[in-house]
Amino acid sequence: MEIPNKQIIFRDYIEGSPKETDMILNVGKISLKIPPKSSPSSGGAVLVKNLYLSCDPYLRGRMRNFHESYIPPFSPGSVIVGFGVSKVVDSDNENFKIGDFVTGITGWEEYSLIHKTELLRKIQSDNIPLSYHLGLLGMPGFTAYAGFYEVCFPKKGEFVFISAASGAVGQLVGQLAKLHGCYVVGSAGTSQKVHLLKNKFGFDDAFNYKEEPNIDAALKRCFPQGIDIYFDNVGGEMLDAVLLNMRTHGRIAVCGMVSQQSLSYAEGLKNVFMLIPKRVKMQGFIQSDYQHLFPQFLEHIIGNYKQGKIVYIEDMNEGLENAPSALVGLFSGKNVGKQVVRVAHS
């Protein structure tokens, strides 16, 4: 007995940012029972109903015909895969029972048959919204945690700047920095986001980079004494301006595939030489290199969240059919907070 299964198909390799037409809504079919095991010795599959899907900038990297990255491109014609929160509806795997909520890599479709169960994690029941496992408690949150503590090595009282600061990663970096005793400034692309940074996330200051005729001047206004830590989510012109404003022994964490826009940054970075007089360390990183810290990350964030010391904002789109526009919106900054798509309520 098969039922219809709506899916979002990756059409073909792209250049630049994705468009809605790069993804196609398709209706496949799926059985809600796992087919009999072909190989009894292998770890069993699970069949899940997808509840929430995560829109992340790194997905653009997988839509390009570029094989030098840490993760291969999607195959044209295949279902898009990414982080999700799902409910187990059938299981051949002793680690997952029917009714369990799981998070990990799943398909952009209503139901997914998942063989790579090592990429799934069972969600322990608590009072935190399920979708937060795609943001605050998921890959973006862990990116913020690993990048801030393990790449930036923050010290109390240091001056921290964050670009794309209201995004899935930035909003948590800023709050962690405040909890650490740093002075924190963020940039964002709308006055609404700037308002959130100052009034919701507790940043000391924030500015709308689209309204600043001169980014260097904006940084000098916000940091007359210079920047110790820059958590870079965008690359390009912003990074180039920050390089002129770093303090001695400063650190720059280069994060996130949004910054692959620097591929198309016509000017190129002109100020990298400033690394020398200021002895700055600039480091690219990927959260998955720090997986051993994931348990302490969860403990730290959940503890602070339950004490009301950390908040998190999501931008929730309803319906699988709206997933393409939600993903596309990331690259023009349409989302306010972590972009999630709700596929089903339960």
Place this chain on the structure above:
Amino acid sequence: MEIPNKQIIFRDYIEGSPKETDMILNVGKISLKIPPKSSPSSGGAVLVKNLYLSCDPYLRGRMRNFHESYIPPFSPGSVIVGFGVSKVVDSDNENFKIGDFVTGITGWEEYSLIHKTELLRKIQSDNIPLSYHLGLLGMPGFTAYAGFYEVCFPKKGEFVFISAASGAVGQLVGQLAKLHGCYVVGSAGTSQKVHLLKNKFGFDDAFNYKEEPNIDAALKRCFPQGIDIYFDNVGGEMLDAVLLNMRTHGRIAVCGMVSQQSLSYAEGLKNVFMLIPKRVKMQGFIQSDYQHLFPQFLEHIIGNYKQGKIVYIEDMNEGLENAPSALVGLFSGKNVGKQVVRVAHS
């Protein structure tokens, strides 16, 4: 009793690379006896006869009207100062006796009255050429040592690339990397220098970047498996090409003021985004931050030198009046090895 004292005067702030006319030969006067102490409580001065002066790329930084660096610009009309090897001819300082050989910051002139004696170090008598205290055992050698061990964190078997590899710093980085068990390739700007790299310094391979139509292709030919460590002495186009060829968790030490040419690198760096997928650390550094390691540096290098495991090549110009052309020559790669000027034989 005063005697004539030839001096090289810094004319005025420059842009771009220095020209000979940016420096003026002047004949001043100096007494060979230190004037009576004005303040008996302060550390006493020494009067030295300068034997060797060091031409280093960082001097260009001091000739520009740029105050954001770690060291201030020269004052127009003043004598150029830099590293030198000198002989004490009079002393009011108990740490230095007449006849001692010292190295440290002195003037580009025949005789210098030095008040900042904390920047002088007495040379212990050994069988190493005095001028080597400006190169192998001086600031450039220590730059190689601190940068290679403290910034690059080399591991045996790693793939190391060095630009300006036959220069004052590069030639030692390459030999340290070979002693460490690395695979080492260098680039230089003449076939003579490439020959030296392969046959004198023991590099595994080398290329003349001026004869390579495509730097990226040259790097891929020399490093089919990619680069773990890049010791960057030049910045600009070379650095941009290296960024495309780094291995996962690679390290780039960004060194030397030659790379301030990147100020005028019209294209800008386009490949910094590659720091992310390869998780590369790129760090600017200055040797003076590692002064606590200087004694172990001397011990390590002198030991290897005396065993014949390290060699060093100098480019020696004769006469103070030829110091300007020697300095200017650095920026077109005219020097072969460490550029030194002999002011006097003893």
